[in-house]
Every structure is written in C-alpha cells, then in structure tokens.
Amino acid sequence: MARPAERCQADWRELEEEFQQLQETHKIYKQKLEELNNLQSACSSSIQKQKRGLQDLQYSFQRCKRNCSRDESELIQQINSQIKERHNVFFDMEAYLPKKNGLYLNLVLGNVNVTLLSKQAKFAYKDEYEKFKLYLTIILLLGAVACRFVLHYRVTDEVFNFLLVWYYCTLTIRESILISNGSRIKGWWVSHHYVSTFLSGVMLTWPDGLMYQMFRNQFLAFSIFQSCVQFLQYYYQSGCLYRLRTLGERNHLDLTVEGFQSWMWRGLTFLLPFLFFGHFWQLYNAITLFELSRHKECKEWQVFVLALTFLVLFLGNFLTTLKVVHTKLQKNKMKKL
Template structure:
C-alpha cells in the first residue's frame, strides 16, 4: 500500500515537472488551449504594421498642419498690420467726409473684433506671459488654440469673481459683527490673520487668471495686475503682523477696523460691477465694439448712467483706501503700534489708492475725448 502511494506521488511530480517545462514552449501552450500559433503570430505582425502606418500618417498630418499653420499665421499678421495702418491713416485724414470716416472706422473696428474673436486669434502674436505665471508654471504656453477654450477660461474668471465678491462683503462683516457683540470691541489675532490668508489666496487667484486672460487676448490693463501684486504683498505682510489687544485695544486696532470697513465697501462695488457693467459689456460685444475676451474690472463703466453710479462709488473707495493707509502710517510713526508691518501696509494701501485713482481718471479722459470726437463729427456732418 505504501509502495503504491509512493509511485502515485512520483507520477504526479513527474507530470507537474513536465507541464512546467512545457510552458517554455509557446507552441505547446497554443496547442493545449486550442490556439494556432501561426494565427497569433500573424495577428501580432498585422498590429505592428498598423501601428507603423498610424505613426507615419500622424507624422505626415502634423507636418502638413504645421505648414498650413505657418501660412495662416503670416496672413493673419499681415491683415492685422493692414488694419492698424488703415486705422492710423483714417485718424490723420481730415479731408474726407466725417460721416464716411466714422463709418469706415466702425467697419475697421468690427473687422478687428472679428479677427480677435474668431479662431484666427490663435494665429496672432500673443502678449508675453508675465513673470508671475512663469514663476508658478514655468515656461508653459497658456494660450489656448481654440476659441471655446478661451471663452471657458473667461467664464471661469467671471464665476470666480462672483463668488469672491460675495465673500469680500460677508467675511469682514462677520468679523466686525463679532467684534461688536462677542469679542467686546477687540478683534482676536487669529480671525484677522485667517482673513488675510484668504485675501492672499484671492488676489493670487485673480492675478493668475488675469495673466492667462491677457495671454489669450483680453484687454486687462497692466495696472490691475500690479494692484493684485501689491495686495498680495500686503496680505502676506499682514500674516506676520501681531494684532495687539488690550490695553487700549480700540486705538491699536483702528487701522484694522477701518480696513475691514473698506473691504465691505469694496465688496458692494464688486457686486455692482459684476451685475451692471457686465451687461453693458455684453451689449458692446454684440455691437462689435468690444472683444469677447474682454472682461469687466475697475473703472470700466459703460454709459452715462453707469458713470454717474460708479464714479462716485469708485472715488469714495479710493479716498477711503488712502485714508486707511494714512491712518496706518500715522499709527506706526506715532509709536502707537511700532511694528514694521503696519508701516508697509500703510504704504501699500496709499500706493494702490493713488494708482486706482490715476487709472480711473485716465479712463474717464479717454471716454470724454471719444465723446467729444463723436460730437464734432456729428456737427460737421450736419453743417455739410
């Protein structure tokens, strides 16, 4: 009995060794599983040939597309240069009919908007990417080749502004309410620093998005990017600022309280801009007077009614911003709060207020010159 068991065990061992050694022969495996080795080999060869054909076709397509792209790029640059040249000649020409000149200028403006708003815009030279984008993303081209992707970037920017405008109003309102009813008139350091951290995130996000929008053809002015950089620096400095408490908490935190009040006013202004000015911008885009990648920001009011509404708000905000900065400077220089962070924040607030004021005045002057030109053209046409 034991001898039979030993023989059976040896037989199983031999069969297992035979099977394992046979696995090294693919033909044996294919035969065991009913697969023809020749068919598999032919299938593999066919797949390899298809991959080679696809590779050659893709290479040929990329090469031909590159040549066609180069041709379209050259033609687009020539057309854009022609539009600029004709526009300059129309501005310097005083001998033709003013009504005809206005019509030709409007046609050129529509042609420029069509060139910038269509798929042709991807072939036009783009604005150089700022140091801020290169610092975070490296030498990566952030310009989208398709217009729908560019417009998606703009929609995301508008959504980001809508969300942050509400928080810009609610966050400081909560802090001031808690200060009055819970914290007995004295703000703790942590909530204020949390708010400053959120401001750092907010302005970093705005700066990144606006740099990308500029690279994709938006008309965002350079000053607003510099403004965001200053705001980021102020928020970063404020994070290291030790908020003083008792004693004499009211006087020590006067600058912080005024800044929170200014932030609430800024939130209201941002909400108004997002709602009313964006509607006007859509109208200008439909009329061919603005590009689809243009966005609403700062002082860009559209019509007289909006100018009457927004200009007082903007100038009030800028004046109050400068006042807060001067109060911080006075607090630092008189020794009430001697930290260097107070001095730096005061300087940055004053600089941003002055820059905003200058930018707003320049925009209003451009609008007034344009309206005066339209009135002169209309009066000349009536006289003729």
C-alpha cells in the same frame, strides 16, 4: 444559441476591429497635429515678418513726408490708417497662436503653453474666471462681515487675510492666461491685483498688538464696502459687456475689472460715486496708517509699508479713473462738434 466561448470570441473580434480603427484615427490625429504645429509656426513667422515690413514702411514714410506733395501726403495718411487696422488684425491672429509666456507666468507655471486654440475654450475659461470672481467676492464679503461683527479672534483674521492673498494671487495668474489669449485689459488694472496681493500679504504678516487692533475694524469695514462695490460692478459691467458684444463693439474676452473703463460710460452716474468713495477710503486708510506709524508704541514695519501701499492703490485707481473720465468727456465734446 451561441455558447459562451463563441460570444467571447465575437466580442474580441469586435474590440479588435474598433482597436484597428482607433489606431488609424490616432495616426491621422498625430499627422494633423504635426500639420497644425507647422501651420502655427508658419503663421507666427509671417506675422513677425509683416510687422517688421510695416515698421520699415512707416520709417520710410516719416522720411518721405518732408519732401512729398499734398496728394502723396494724403496717400501716406491713408496707408498709415490701414497699417493701424492691420496691427489689430495681427493681434486677433496672435490670440489663436502659441506664444511665449510672460515673466510672471514663467515664474509661476514654467514654460507651459497656456494658449487656448478655440473660441469655445477661450469663452469657457473667461466665463469660469468671471464666476470665480463673483463667488469669491461673496465669500470675502461674508468673511469680512463675520470677522467685523461676530468673530473677534486673531486666527479668524489670519484666515480671512490668507484668503485675500490666495484670491489675488489666483486672479493675477488667471488674468495673465487670459491676456495671453487675447484679452485687452492693460495698464493700471493689470498692476492693481499685484499691488493688492502684496498688501494682503503684509496684512497677513502683521502681528497682533495695539497698532493692529487700532486699524482692524477700519480695514474690515473697508473690505466689506469693497466687496459690495465689486459685487455691483460684476453685474453692471457684465451687462455693459453683454450689450456691447451684442452690438459687436467689444472683444468677447474682455474682462470685468475693479475700475472704470471707457466702455462702461453708460450708467456712469450709478457706478462712479461708489468707485470714487472707495478710492478716497483707500487714501483715508493710508493717512490713518501713517499716523499710526508715528505712534510711540508702533514697532511693526508693516504699518508704514501698508500706508505706502494704500497710497499707491489710491493714486493708481483715482488717477486712472479720472483719466478715463476726462478722455471720454473729450470724445463726447468732439462728437457734438
């Protein structure tokens, strides 16, 4: 039977061997990490060089088109089509390469690399983002209902408005990280949450008074409706994305957004009336606030600023949705022809 001292020595020798293996493994890890950084730099440089070459080539094609034959013109069109496909390939490549943060992420996070280098990490972050939106939508719905029907206190309104500010601020940061990692959300739907953050911040600073009380119930009712629509959108859009990804038609990092996009066309009759009703409710909010700003008792600057902000949200949401619907209808007509 081994004595305690011998057992301790055996345990130490075992730990010593594991430590030596750990050092070797860590040394290899550092070498591979350096190789990875070199490969990333080489890929980034090559992509930029390819992009410049393709840009120069397209410029040369534009000059050649004037004096080229019909066969040469067809060849140029084929090459231009391949160039467009090449840019899509570059986009997918860059999603797995470190890149500089945009202005917003630099202001919020500093010069921190937010690129996720594996598909598993990207999908996990995206799924966590979607769950975050779902959970906060439910919380905001319950909060709006409580403030509207149960808790008629200014302090609870402040808590609700602060939660809105935090929610939209967090969404803008998370979306910026996802866009840096290859999500294709763009246009107005990117700006939408920035405007909503500003609106919620102004609501938070609006002091209690006659004007606030005259608009309070309308705003809370709108918040309840908006949360319900976002709740429906989450399940509807998630279903659309799942079907399209199964068919290989969509990027796996596409997001569910507060609006209508071309890939949501199936089942449109279900979702679109709710979206348009919400858009016009934003217009109604803007009109109400403009009227309140002209009230003789109105002294708060927040009333007019909120009216302008709701108007901007209405115009952005309504015109963007209308544009997407029009584009999709035109595409359907072309397919039938």
